[in-house]
Amino acid sequence: MSVxxxxxxxxxxxxxxxxxxxxxxxSFELDEADSLGxxxxxxxxxxxxxxxxxxxxxxxxxxSGSIRLDGQELLGESEQDLDRLRGKSLAMVFQDPLSALxxxxxxxxxxxxxxxxxxxxxxxxxxxxxxxLLQMTGIDEPGRRSKAYPHQFxxxxxxxxxxxxxxxxxxxxxxxxxxxxxxxxxxxxxxxELLRSLCQEIGTALILISHDLxxxxxxxxxxxxxxxxxxxxxxLSEQVLLQATHPYTAALLRTLEDLHGGxxxxxxxxxxxxxxxxxxxxxxxxxxxxxxxxxxxxxxxRPRPVKRIAGAQSQWVACHLEPEQ
Amino acid sequence: MSWIEPVFTFTLKRLLSAVxxxxxxxxxxxxxxxxxxxxxxxxxxxxxxxxxxxxxxxYHLDEPLLQQFxxxxxxxxxxxxxxxxxxxxxxVSDLIAESFPVSFKxxxxxxxxxxxxxxxxxxxxxxxxxxxxxxxLMSLAMSGISIPNFVLAPLLVLLFAVHLxxxxxxxxxxxxxxxxxxxxxxxxQAAYIARLTRASLLDILGSDFLRTARAKGLSxxxxxxxxxMKPTLLPVISYLGPATAALLTGSVVIEQxxxxxxxxxxxxxxxxxxDYTLVMGVVIFYGSLIIFMNxxxxxxxxxxxxxxxxxx
Numbered sequence: 046m047s048v049x050x051x052x053x054x055x056x057x058x059x060x061x062x063x064x065x066x067x068x069x070x071x072s073f074e075l076d077e078a079d080s081l082g083x084x085x086x087x088x089x090x091x092x093x094x095x096x097x098x099x100x101x102x103x104x105x106x107x108x109s110g111s112i113r114l115d116g117q118e119l120l121g122e123s124e125q126d127l128d129r130l131r132g133k134s135l136a137m138v139f140q141d142p143l144s145a146l147x148x149x150x151x152x153x154x155x156x157x158x159x160x161x162x163x164x165x166x167x168x169x170x171x172x173x174x175x176x177x178l179l180q181m182t183g184i185d186e187p188g189r190r191s192k193a194y195p196h197q198f199x200x201x202x203x204x205x206x207x208x209x210x211x212x213x214x215x216x217x218x219x220x221x222x223x224x225x226x227x228x229x230x231x232x233x234x235x236x237x238e239l240l241r242s243l244c245q246e247i248g249t250a251l252i253l254i255s256h257d258l259x260x261x262x263x264x265x266x267x268x269x270x271x272x273x274x275x276x277x278x279x280x281l282s283e284q285v286l287l288q289a290t291h292p293y294t295a296a297l298l299r300t301l302e303d304l305h306g307g308x309x310x311x312x313x314x315x316x317x318x319x320x321x322x323x324x325x326x327x328x329x330x331x332x333x334x335x336x337x338x339x340x341x342x343x344x345x346x347r348p349r350p351v352k353r354i355a356g357a358q359s360q361w362v363a364c365h366l367e368p369e370q
Numbered sequence: 371m372s373w374i375e376p377v378f379t380f381t382l383k384r385l386l387s388a389v390x391x392x393x394x395x396x397x398x399x400x401x402x403x404x405x406x407x408x409x410x411x412x413x414x415x416x417x418x419x420x421x422x423x424x425x426x427x428x429y430h431l432d433e434p435l436l437q438q439f440x441x442x443x444x445x446x447x448x449x450x451x452x453x454x455x456x457x458x459x460x461x462v463s464d465l466i467a468e469s470f471p472v473s474f475k476x477x478x479x480x481x482x483x484x485x486x487x488x489x490x491x492x493x494x495x496x497x498x499x500x501x502x503x504x505x506x507l508m509s510l511a512m513s514g515i516s517i518p519n520f521v522l523a524p525l526l527v528l529l530f531a532v533h534l535x536x537x538x539x540x541x542x543x544x545x546x547x548x549x550x551x552x553x554x555x556x557x558x559q560a561a562y563i564a565r566l567t568r569a570s571l572l573d574i575l576g577s578d579f580l581r582t583a584r585a586k587g588l589s590x591x592x593x594x595x596x597x598x599m600k601p602t603l604l605p606v607i608s609y610l611g612p613a614t615a616a617l618l619t620g621s622v623v624i625e626q627x628x629x630x631x632x633x634x635x636x637x638x639x640x641x642x643x644x645d646y647t648l649v650m651g652v653v654i655f656y657g658s659l660i661i662f663m664n665x666x667x668x669x670x671x672x673x674x675x676x677x678x679x680x681x682x
Binding site: 099101124125128129130131132133136137139141144145146147148149150158159162163194196207210211 | 577578579581582583584585586587588589590596597600601674675676677679
């Protein structure tokens, strides 16, 4: 049974030069307690996808397609019904823990607020439970610290607090949008470990968004590579990494190997990410692709299955190139 | 009560640092008004020179300026603002005590009018950014800031007192007589506060922590009330010090226009009559009031913003 079912998701914004699409027909599923990493360059539509699932896109965004949580359609749902789901079944951890907490409210209150809202706890019960949650996320002396304000915590601690807040009601799905980008490298790993172990403990499905393939592959069972608002490749993490089928994935992996490999110039993907106001026709990656064929600029490739493991579909790729036999 | 000690120290420091400020204000006023041509007894007709010299001697006006200044400071230190030169047999302290309650009532009405009206308008405008409501409120605010009170006051009098006859055109009798002067006095401040509130709330509405609040499942209005109001009001609160100063300055003109027997009118007539002691008294009184208000505002701000608290 899949927790999340996204199909043909499209997000677009009207502008003076016409409507431009930032997410262009995205489809994927996520099983209960499973994990999916979404990778892509800035502007590839990762965060827009996350906000669309949360129903927190700006007012002028136009969304179409379907987003189902436990079978319930979220698109077109009333704000009141979405408010009932957000924080309870659907939770999100944002990129910058320094600005994501209200600086004028004690962290205990900020966590307690979710519990009062969704679980009908009294202020006293909520305060006690927030201490437990702080303890669970590794904040020492939670009783005393819950009465402190965000500026009295380090960046890593603040992200722990935000994780405690997001997991307070045991959500079905947690979306973490670059949760460690703003943090020290030394803290990143600990936060990611915490995120993974807590999600497993609670049985929460996790979507982790990052531009760091290495982080994603270590954290998530599944991986999706996005480019220009579209899915390029998706599958089990190890398969995508070891048997990358899409030229874009392969190019990304080469840049990664160079970072961890020794001498020599860093390999880069030539060209620039597409301008979403005027994306290239056909496959959006074709102007930068080394394997480009004539019809790549004309026909948009749809994701097609390439591999099966134990009878289940395990890898999809959106490319005209035939896999080597 | 761990907060009492730092608050006490802070207040004491601020009060001590207010002394040189006030001294500077007193000195500037003292010498400036004496540079102004004429003297307190020039309007009296045909005073014989020896009588005039006699009067001036009795008020110590024949002494060297610095000696007069020292004498005045000595008096002020003892809480004595001296006798008025114009209103015979009246002490400046009496005049202030008598007229200040009137100005206080007018000022406080205007203060709360400006605060309530300004914040409400600012919040309403920000919540519907770029709507008709937003544009209408902000145009109104712009006019409120641009139209001088001596233009607005006669227009309001013409409409509400002369044509509609709902409210008195001036004087100080009954509640009705407070409405027009308080409104005129409050309008520019309300307008400024509205613009401040709007900008501040728009800033907060776009902040990450408000998005977190929405992600927790708070509705838009819940998120605004619980998470946005306090940070929105902080810049407004820090403006309340300067707002008080502006209201005091404005009241000088307003009281003149509406013929209100307040302190502002004494200040104007005092300056015109070269009533040195009266002008000095009012300046010191208003100066202290502004310093006190600023202190109050800073304490309030520190109390509201946890980031200014000392680490425990």
